[in-house]
Amino acid sequence: MNDPGLDEPAQQAAEDVEENVYEADREKAEAEEQDFLDPSRWWFASTASPLLAGTFGPIANAFSVCALVEKWRVYIPPGGDEGHGSKVEDPRWLVAVNSISLIFALVANMALLLNMTRRLSFAIAQPITILGWFLSSFMLIALVAVASTSVFRIQPITEHALSQAFYYGILAAGLYFIIASLMVLTVWGAYRGHYPKEFRLTASQRTLMLQTISFVFYLLVGALVFSKVEGWNFLDAVYWADFTLLTVGVGGEFVPKTHTGRTLLYFYAIGGVVSLGLVIGSIRSLVLERGKEKMSARFMEMKRRRVLASVDDEKRTIKLGLWEKIEFSETGLSEAQRREQEFNVMRRIQTKSERKRRYTALAMSSTAAFLLWFLGALVFMHSEKPQGWSFFLSLYFSYTSLLTIGYGDYSPTSNSGKAFFVFWSLLAVPTLTILISNMGDTVIKAFRDLTIWVGSLTVLPGEHGVSGTLKSGIQQLKMGKIYRDDSSSEKKLTERGTAEQTLQDRLAEHVEGDELAEAEEAGEHGNKLDRDVHFYHYILAKEVRKVMRNVDASPPKQYSYQEWNYYLRLIGQDENDASAHRKPMVHHERKPQGGPDLGTADEGERNAWSWLGVRSPLMGNKSEAEWLLQRLSATLEREMHMMRKSRAKREPPPISMDDLRDSEGRSGSDLEQDLKKDFGAAEIRRRSTRDV
Structure with missing residues (x-):
């Protein structure tokens, strides 16, 4: 007999736990769907802008250092060129302003990094970051403007030129202005309430920033060491370190000639290649990670809206593409048939939007690479006029440098050409990395x-x-x-799943065995409800193990409608239940806070959804296997909490042993047939043990 003083509070606590589990699952699902449906422009402002600022900020700081450590003017001796000119002292005011500009930039960059590591609040860090970078930019722009006038230039101009430091000052000023403007966009979006006033950067994004800082520091330190060993100017050593670490190898006069320099090169080059490889790997993972997700979401939603807007009720058709129109009508169809029709249309939308995303990404990255190639060639043509470079020759040099072929037959010798080459080649790293990644998804x-x-x-x-x-x-x-032919990869995946079971897999297997034993025992005692409940738990645990093996499948597993029908029934979302479904909406409304209405409250059903709606399992960032695994696991967890309920409140589960027996003689799904075989084998083993 239960103690009336304890049973009621315990029962109430169990029900509260169950409600909390349901609420947590619902809020998590809505948060994931809202993140999926967020417009791409706000993702750019909230994530891409601070990521670009945190990545290019250290590069701009490095260019500021280059603009400060050497003189801005050189004297060209008779018969010489500007690349080998003698240094001319700078005015003190130029050095002072240049130094203050660098200090402002370093403080701004430090404030941004402290904000990203949660050491400094958003409200304090962002004004410091934006103001610091803008002041640095304006101060360098003022210096560049003055240095370009006849007041600063020494006459005759033909015998004097501006050094590499002057051109590094131009590059630093431009970068500071761009990244400060990006942060203004980030702050504006945050104060408009489009996203929280904090940076939602992932570990890989933070890693990219740290790797960029490390690479730039490694480049500058190496340049300093080799400038002392080989007797080069520091900025010439920066130019050498850049084309060495990027494996371009343009050659020319800057090659190690001392035994010490050649010995140090063994270690310096391999360290640089490793650092560069880490940066490239991080860039590629970020492109595949977040940019791909947001672009897929945008294309999927746009395609979904166009397809739903093309429904012709009179002709009973729906337009899937320019040349593809299929029958689409809800008249005379059962609920399951109508849902299957929606599923098939959504699957086609998914396929078409993904194909369009891949080729659009390829077109964008190809355009960026071509612009980098042609604009770089245009700059080199003008900077290397003393060498007589034509546009075609500049195209040739740019092409061999971008592909890191580096024949060494042509190389920049002007001060502007060397400084621009460093910036241009560093910009080529993410551009070509993204291009190669997109080519891997399409052409390759x-x-x-x-x-x-x-x-x-x-x-x-x-x-x-x-x-x-x-x-x-x-x-x-x-x-x-x-x-x-994917049979070999599937076989390897199956073998790996059998040989290396995870902890969750083992726990699911344990639950599966226990629940089957409980179902058999309850059946022997004639308790039909307990038998079906334990049998339902057994099926849930078994399907969790099956779906778990598809989570890491490549390409991602796509389930048929019959499989979806079966799994949805397991988690309590019967495809034949019209009250749990809703008609697809072309546009989804937005909540007052700016988040999208996920289509759950228009028709009274909190969790109602359509295969062609924004809550479709085919619309989210998760793969189909991940979506199912999360729902099946949550359902099994809730079922365990519900075991504490009294039997009077316990409803029959969506799957029972009678359903399995009633399906004898009918085709059924493959999953149901497998379950019948498994349960039949288990029952034979149980009877054999009992007879013995």
């Missing part, structure tokens, strides 16, 4: 798949033989895809 992937397909028809036939491969390939081409 298509070429690889085509090569495998051609090989399977000729020298390396697949498991199905040449004729089977040809038929399958033709069928895939009709669907707009290239044939690819």
Whole structure:
């Protein structure tokens, strides 16, 4: 007998826990969906702008150092050139203003980093950062303007020139102004309430900033050491360190000639290549991580709206593309048929928007690379006029440098050309990294798949033989895809899942065995409700283990509608229940705080959704396997909490043993057939043990 003084409070506490679990799951899902639907421009302001500022801020500081440590004017001796001129002393006011500018910039950069590490509040750090960078920029712009006049230039001008330090000052001023403007955009968006007044940078984004700072520091320190060892000017050593660490190798007169320099090069070069590789890896992961997600979300939502707006009720059609129109009508269909129709349309939207995203990203990165190539060639043509470079020759030099071929037959010798080459080559690192990444998702992937397909028809036939491969390939081409045999990768994934079970996998297996035993025991005692509840828990645990093996699948696992129907029923969202569904909306309204209305309150159902709506599982940042794993795990957790409820309040589970037995003789889904086999085998083992 239960103690009436303890049972009621314990029961109430259990119900409160269950409600909290439901509320936490709902809030987490809405937060994920809101993040997915946030417009890309606010992601740029909240995340990309501070990331760019934190990355290019140290580079601008390095250029400020280069503008300060050497004189701004040189004297050109008879028969010489500006690259080998004699230094002319600068006025004291120029050195003073230049030094103050660098101090302001360093303080601004430090305030930004302290804000990103939560050591300084947003309200204090951002005014310091923005004001510091703008002051540094304006002071350097003023110095550059004065240095360009005849007051600063020594006559005759033909015998005097501006040094590399002058041009580094121009580059630093431009960078300070750009990154300060980006931070103004970030602050404006935060105070407008579009995102919190804090930086939501991931670990990889913070790592990129730290790696950039380390790389720039490594470059400058190496330049200082080699300038002393080889007797070079410091800025010439910076130019040498840049094309050395970036593996361009333009050659020319700047090569180590002393034994000490050549010995130090062994260690300096390998360290630089490793540092550069880390930076490139971080850039690539960021492009694949956040930029890809936001771009996918934007393209998916735009495509979804266009498709829903194209529904023709009279002709009963829906337009999926310029040349693709299919039948679409809700008249005379059951709820499950209507949902399956929506699912198929959403799957096509998903495929088309992803293809468009890949090729749009490729077009954008290609355009950026071509602009970098052609604009760089244009600058080199003007800076290297004393060498007689034509535009075609400048294109040739820019191309061989961008691809790090570095023949060394041509190299910049002017002060402006050397300084610009350092900035231009550093800018080429993220540009070409993003381009290569996008090419890997499109052109390279298509070429690889085509090569495998051609090989399977000729020298390396697949498991199905040449004729089977040809038929399958033709069928895939009709669907707009290239044939690819994934059987080996799936086999490796299965083997890895069997050999290396995670802790969660082992726990799910343990729950699975316990719940099946409880179901069998309850069935023997004639307790049908307890039997079905434990059997439902057994199925949930079993499906958690199955879905877990698909989370890391590459390419991501895409489930059929029949599989989705089965899994949704497991988590209590029956596809035949019309009250839990809603019609898709072309546009989603926004909450007063600026967040999107996720389509949950228009028709009274808090969790109602449509396959063509913004809450569709095919619309989020998570893969389908991740979405299902999260929901199945949450359902199993809630079920464990509900075990504390009294039997009078316990409702029958969505899946029962009778449902499985009633499906005998019908085709059913593959998953249901597997469950029947597993349960049948378990029942045979139990009877054998009992008979013994």
